[in-house]
Amino acid sequence: xxxxxxxxxxxxxxxxxxxxxxxxxxxxxxxxxxxxxxxxxxxxxxxxxxxxxxxxxxxxxxxxxxxxxxxxxxxxxxxxxxxxxxxxxxxxxxxxxxxxxxxxxxxxxxxxxxxxxxxxxxxxxxxxxxxxxxxxxxxxxxxxxxxxxxxxxxxxxxxxxxxxxxxxxxxxxxxxxxxxxxxxxxxxxxxxxxxxxxxxxxxxxxxxxxxxxxxxxxxxxxxxxxxxxxxxxxxxxxxxxxxxxxxxxxxxxxxxxxxxxxxxxxxxxxxxxxxxxxxxxxxxxxxxxxxxxxxxxxxxx
Amino acid sequence: xxxxxxxxxxxxxxxxxxxxxxxxxxxxxxxxxxxxxxxxxxxxxxxxxxxxxxxxxxxxxxxxxxxxxxxxxxxxxxxxxxxxxxxxxxxxxxxxxxxxxxxxxxxxxxxxxxxxxxxxxxxxxxxxxxxxxxxxxxxxxxxxxxxxxxxxxxxxxxxxxxxxxxxxxxxxxxxxxxxxxxxxxxxxxxxxxxxxxxxxxxxxxxxxxxxxxxxxxxxxxxxxxxxxxxxxxxxxxxxxxxxxxxxxxxxx
Numbered sequence: 241x242x243x244x245x246x247x248x249x250x251x252x253x254x255x256x257x258x259x260x261x262x263x264x265x266x267x268x269x270x271x272x273x274x275x276x277x278x279x280x281x282x283x284x285x286x287x288x289x290x291x292x293x294x295x296x297x298x299x300x301x302x303x304x305x306x307x308x309x310x311x312x313x314x315x316x317x318x319x320x321x322x323x324x325x326x327x328x329x330x331x332x333x334x335x336x337x338x339x340x341x342x343x344x345x346x347x348x349x350x351x352x353x354x355x356x357x358x359x360x361x362x363x364x365x366x367x368x369x370x371x372x373x374x375x376x377x378x379x380x381x382x383x384x385x386x387x388x389x390x391x392x393x394x395x396x397x398x399x400x401x402x403x404x405x406x407x408x409x410x411x412x413x414x415x416x417x418x419x420x421x422x423x424x425x426x427x428x429x430x431x432x433x434x435x436x437x438x439x440x441x442x443x444x445x446x447x448x449x450x451x452x453x454x455x456x457x458x459x460x461x462x463x464x465x466x467x468x469x470x471x472x473x474x475x476x477x478x479x480x481x482x483x484x485x486x487x488x489x490x491x492x493x494x495x496x497x498x499x500x501x502x503x504x505x506x507x508x509x510x511x512x513x514x515x516x517x518x519x520x521x522x523x524x525x526x527x528x529x530x531x532x533x534x535x536x537x538x539x540x541x
Numbered sequence: 542x543x544x545x546x547x548x549x550x551x552x553x554x555x556x557x558x559x560x561x562x563x564x565x566x567x568x569x570x571x572x573x574x575x576x577x578x579x580x581x582x583x584x585x586x587x588x589x590x591x592x593x594x595x596x597x598x599x600x601x602x603x604x605x606x607x608x609x610x611x612x613x614x615x616x617x618x619x620x621x622x623x624x625x626x627x628x629x630x631x632x633x634x635x636x637x638x639x640x641x642x643x644x645x646x647x648x649x650x651x652x653x654x655x656x657x658x659x660x661x662x663x664x665x666x667x668x669x670x671x672x673x674x675x676x677x678x679x680x681x682x683x684x685x686x687x688x689x690x691x692x693x694x695x696x697x698x699x700x701x702x703x704x705x706x707x708x709x710x711x712x713x714x715x716x717x718x719x720x721x722x723x724x725x726x727x728x729x730x731x732x733x734x735x736x737x738x739x740x741x742x743x744x745x746x747x748x749x750x751x752x753x754x755x756x757x758x759x760x761x762x763x764x765x766x767x768x769x770x771x772x773x774x775x776x777x778x779x780x781x782x783x784x785x786x787x788x789x790x791x792x793x
Contacts, residue, residue: 264751264761264763266753266786266790267761285790291789293789296585297585300748314789315790316791320791435546437546438546438581444584504749504766
């Protein structure tokens with residue numbers, strides 16, 4: 241039977257199928273449940289320096305091919321979050337803390353305040369003023385913040401990138417220069433939905449980010465481009481719901497995949513096991529290893 | 542789905558702080574299911590369904606204030622019915638409600654009567670002025686009322702009325718109301734937890750099981766999709782009755 245275990249962005253995992261940031265990771269109980277349901281790793285909801293309630297509702301709306309959301313980075317602050325990480329670790333999978341800040345100082349403060357198995361810098365949230373993508377669309381910011389956090393933490397550091405730029409590879413290279421151990425691509429695409437009855441934007445924040453099946457081809461392309469240009473691993477996220485989606489991401493060059501929006505499907509937490517098992521069966525059928533699958537599509541360049 | 546646009550066709554003032562809104566569309570709910578109600582320009586909040594085409598709202602904050610300011614002919618955006626409602630089972634059932642928690646139980650009791658079940662109800666209110674849906678419950682079976690100040694029925698909390706009932710007679714007990722009341726009832730019914738279904742209130746943001754803000758410790762049950770009705774044996778030993786989380790995820 242093919243092995244799915246190995247190193248993903250500097251972290252040892254039993255399989256490369258992870259819980260994505262922002263989905264369910266508000267509490268330790270949810271992180272632990274994802275791990276016990278078969279996730280190879282779990283990423284927390286993004287945590288910042290101060291508690292935030294998030295945007296007014298609606299915070300999520302279902303649209304063609306996916307979901308549009310503007311949660312607004314709700315979180316209890318890092319000061320109240322260590323307990324959740326510790327409970328999450330009881331699930332037996334590494335817990336990666338997603339963190340955000342208004343600038344370099346806050347990123348460092350939050351990272352130093354948490355003990356996790358890895359960090360993922362949220363430099364890509366598309367719907368919070370002066371946070372996330374508003375910082376992370378500039379390569380120089382990505383590089384500086386990555387370097388500052390990397391100097392202060394002893395665990396692997398990933399940078400989650402925004403696709404809402406002309407050149408995502410430029411951001412990936414900046415993260416690599418800053419010392420990142422991996423990049424995660426992609427965050428949601430800037431999007432909007434309007435209520436036809438009233439003419440009002442549906443989201444409380446008016447604008448939001450699109451996730452789900454609609455963005456998968458965009459994510460696959462970003463992963464492909466990043467994996468072609470970078471020396472550090474790329475973790476693929478965006479519309480992964482089935483083992484075929486995971487295989488596609490890995491063929492584009494992903495070291496691992498993250499699952500987000502698909503957790504809202506009827507199978508719920510069962511999705512981790514179904515993706516991992518499907519991937520293993522596929523490798524067995526093809527007589528391939530995970531390593532042989534990785535970047536397969538790039539042979540045809 | 543995107544929010545469906547609904548027009549308010551009737552507003553009933555039930556008490557000084559509770560109103561019922563009837564809509565121009567049939568919701569076809571399972572009793573116990575809820576709607577995400579979008580008050581355009583204000584917020585989107587979960588509301589339990591009290592009629593096949595209506596909700597019953599208690600004034601508690603900004604979003605419900607905005608709902609109270611609406612008139613017949615005004616519109617709301619509705620997502621749902623969402624979540625898992627009550628499962629009707631057995632021949633004799635007991636409904637136990639507190640305050641506005643009576644709303645989904647009235648719809649449930651009426652569905653039970655249609656199925657030919659025998660329905661008894663125990664409702665607790667603060668005072669006689671807060672009584673909700675008395676006629677609806679009296680029409681479907683026996684009704685015991687308690688009030689905190691003794692102005693109607695038995696004086697005390699809803700649980701004070703439990704002693705007037707032989708709980709062993711009931712095949713299933715359905716709860717909806719303030720959490721301390723429900724936790725108290727469950728605590729007094731040791732050994733019967735698998736026969737009790739409780740409708741749980743938590744902070745919902747997405748209503749589709751992905752944001753995690755309504756997850757219960759330590760199981761991680763997502764109340765918005767795995768509930769809001771949860772069997773009591775899955776609540777024993779959890780945060781239920783002890784704490785909940787607010788919009789930021791902080792415990793309170």
